[in-house]
Amino acid sequence: MLTRRVKTWLRALFGAPRRGKGGVVGHVDTAFETFIRGWALDTADPDRAVALEVHHGGAVIARGVTDIPRDDVAKAGHGKLLTGFRLDLSPAVPFRDGDTIEIRDAATGRPILGSPVRIDVNPSVARFRDRLKTLSPTTAERFKRRHRRRNAPGVSIVMPVYNTPAPWLEQAIASVIGQWHEAWELICVDDGSTDPGTAGVLDRFAALDERVRVLRPGANRGISAATNLGIAEARYDLLAFMDHDDILEPSALHTMAGVFADGRVDIAYSDEVVTDENPDHFLEFSARPAFSRDYYLCHPYFVHLIVCRTALAREVGGLDEGLSVSQDVDFVLRALERARAVAHVPLFLYRWRTHRTSTGHSRRDDVTANTIRALTRSLSRLQPGCAVAPGHSYNTYRVTWPDVPGKTLIVVPTKNALSFLKTTVESIERHTDRRDYELVIVDHESDDPATRRYLAGLGDRARILPYGGAFNFARMNNEAVRRAGADCPFVLFLNNDVEILSDGWLGRLRSLAGRPDVGAVGPMLVYANDLVQHAGVILGFNGMAEHAFKLVPAYHDGARNPGFNGALTATRDVSAVTAACLMMRRAVFDEVDGFDEALKIGFNDTDLCLRVRDHGYRVLYDGDVVIRHYESATRNAAEALLKHPEDTAAFKARWKAAIDGGDPFYNPLFSPEGTDHVLRRNRAVPRQLAPRVMDTGSGRAESPAFRSP
Structure with missing residues (x-):
């Protein structure tokens, strides 16, 4: 753009x-x-x-x-x-x-x-490009012997083929034959190719290696039908999907098969490298987060390599043969409904060759329409009453969840700062139905006469709770929840220097926080110049924790910037959100015992969210709601308070294992400091490269539900 x-x-x-x-x-x-x-x-x-x-x-x-x-x-x-x-x-x-x-x-x-x-x-790009040049045949054979001893499950790879350029098809099949994992079969379904060169390549490789199987059903029936034939013919317990012009890295099956060894994972996906017609020309390194169903609903953020249990693929009926595009998304959605756990392997195991004849590039309207239909069908089974609409950019979607009734207690701590406080209060009143909330302002010894007059004059527009003593952000919020809003099933923690920008913001956050699987929700916050201030929190980034996409433009020419892989405008799982605007059910807040008052200034919101996750709830960032945060205007006045070594030390000690293990929703192949979502230049920490397994909350016998059981 x-x-x-x-x-x-x-x-x-x-x-x-x-x-x-x-x-x-x-x-x-x-x-x-x-x-x-x-x-x-x-x-x-x-x-x-x-x-x-x-x-x-x-x-x-x-x-x-x-x-x-x-x-x-x-x-x-x-x-x-x-x-x-x-x-x-x-x-x-x-x-x-x-x-x-x-x-x-x-x-x-x-x-x-x-x-x-x-x-x-970037040294990381060079290492990826050149790593096989220094791999001797002896080393490759050692990998193969080691994998044989592991007795990992076999993999059936389904590859629909239709008039593929011979060099591309040769590269694709050769990449399978070169796998370190030897328990595989490649099912090439020739979907009525008219190019004699295609048949020649297939027959030659089938004669070379008996694990290459060629099926010829006759007339061209489309990708879905060809894939379903491959699924029906698969002999192994695991099923992988591969395009006829793409390339597997030699370690792909070796790595992916091992994820399924413990019997719990039903679906796994890896990272991939997007190339042009030359597979050694890298366009993009698509490094993904751990599984987030909400993210996939807003943007199908993983494409290759996908491996699932063959039984699961058959159980959900394979691909919908009535779809000529988006059939892969429809299949994944149905499989996710029944999967027990989903694993993400944070390694580049697949090269996706893109070219101008790629279907997704030429049929954008069909992709959007078919994906919306697939999402709507899936959500009707998960949570009736959801609505799906096109998102802010191509192949992104806006999911609206059923509203959950109930008043929200809005807690705003303040000390003086009248101009910002007035903006906050008036923007709430301008964009929110008064029947939907109860506003509590925690006044920390304001001594500015104008501020005191303003607070006194609010009347029934807000309840003022005096707070005295040393500044303790955690205690101020806890006191407000204990003393106010007994009839409010939701609580929203809000800074005194924010501005609500649009109607519907509270209902949107409430509809997400009201889901029984969600523990906390936070929106996008932008600075006065429309640069991003907050789009979720990355644990362990730039030290203990840092906001994602900080200082990235929130808009391009008046339109929303979707950000890396659509993450800025999506609703997605994160490790934490900022208490500058954080909504949760009051029952969840009570269950985790609120903010930890030992963390007086720093990291108390991140700590709260991590404890919410430890209790089995999701923490969501919602990119659909945008709120302006004038943080830079108040930061200098609070500079002394922002230096909180005691809080930092306590937070680090409590969450050291989680920090060292890496944020599951931030790929370890990205830089751990500086600018986020940029391919790191040094080597990743090995322990952070382990597969990240997320339970879906479902059993195989029935679909999972967002609604209460």
Whole structure:
């Protein structure tokens, strides 16, 4: 997507599209050691494909043209749709981190906007790319012997095939034959291919290895029917799904099969690398969190590699043959309803080759419609009364849960800060039905005359609870819950420097907090400049804990920024949320004994959420609700209070095992410090790479339920 700065620059420079004198303009979006991506157009002739050159060290190291659709550039009113480019860089060029390159118009030799650019050389990418080059056959054989001794279950891999380019199909099958795990079968279902080269590749590999089985049902019936035939013919207890043009890493089956050894896990998924047509050209490293059903409902965030028990796949009836797209999401949703536990393997085990003929790229409207139907059907079984609508971006969805009746006790601690407190109170009143809440303001010895007059004048709009003594955020909130709102089944902890931005916010949070499986809910908080302040808490990030996506733009050109893998706008499991806006059922608050008053200032909200999770409840971040938080305006005044070494030490001692083990909802392949959701540059902590297993709360005999049993 064009940044606001670039779009403004385009409009200011050109105004409406025009012909005549001009030149090539463009922008470099990303520059990695393997490829450069961006857009370019000729302002004098916008329909012309622009030839580009990449210069490094005095030589041309790559050439290409603008031949990729960029609807964001077209919608800005400049140029045709095909203005994007991707220029692949040779692995033979020995880039070092910090090297620069220039992208030039080949016709004039002039650099485009954003050039020269710095090449990002991530050691983790290099290690992943090169790790097999140093793996000797002896070492690979040792892995195979070790796996034989483990007696891990066998895996049937189902691969529908249809007119696959021969080199791609050869690479896919060869990646299976090269697995360290030897107990496998590859069921290639030739779905009526008309290209004789496809049959030739299949027959050659079937003759080479008897574990490669080729099924030819006859006429082309579609991916779902072909997959179902493979499921019916599977001989092993585990079932894996693989596209006919993708690649498994050698350790994929070795790793995934081991997850099922204890008999508890029914579904497992791994991380994957997204490539272009060249599987060694990496577009994205898709590192996922541990299983979160709510996240999957908002955005099907895992795609490959998926392995499940063959019996489960048959039990749910395989894929829906009436669907030509989104059939994989529909299948996963039905399987999740019956799965006992889901495991996430935080390793890149699959290479997903993407290309312009990929179905999901060309049928977006169908994907949206079919996915909404699949979600609606699944939710009707889990929780009748839910509604599903398109989300803020492609392939994201907004799930509305049935409202749960009951008044909410809103607790706002304060000391002076009248202008912020007034904004908070008035925004609550402006966007909330007065019958839905009871407002309690905990006044910590305000001595500003104007603040005292304001509090005294609130009358029945709010109840004022005086609080004296040393500042103790945990005790202030606990006292408010003990002394007020006896008839309120919900409690919402809210800072005195926030602003509610829209109607429906309280009902949305209440509908989530009212579910029996949920213990606490928190929304997105943004600074006054619309940068993200809070989108959930990552345990162990930048020390003890830190807010996710901090300082990321919440909006792009007025539209919501979906963030990495749709995480900013989704509802998803997190380890904790901030008490700047935190809702929970009062019964859950009482069950966990409220805030720990020994943590007077710091980490008391994170500690509360971790104890909520320990009691078996989910903690959810809801990206659909956005609240403005003027934290930066009050931080300096409270700087002394924010230095809380005693709280930090106590929190670290209590939760050391959880911190050392890694936040399950933050992938250990991401950086543990600095900016979050960025591929780490050093090696991951080995113990954090263990599979993360999450119980679904269901038995195999019946579907799980969000509603109370």
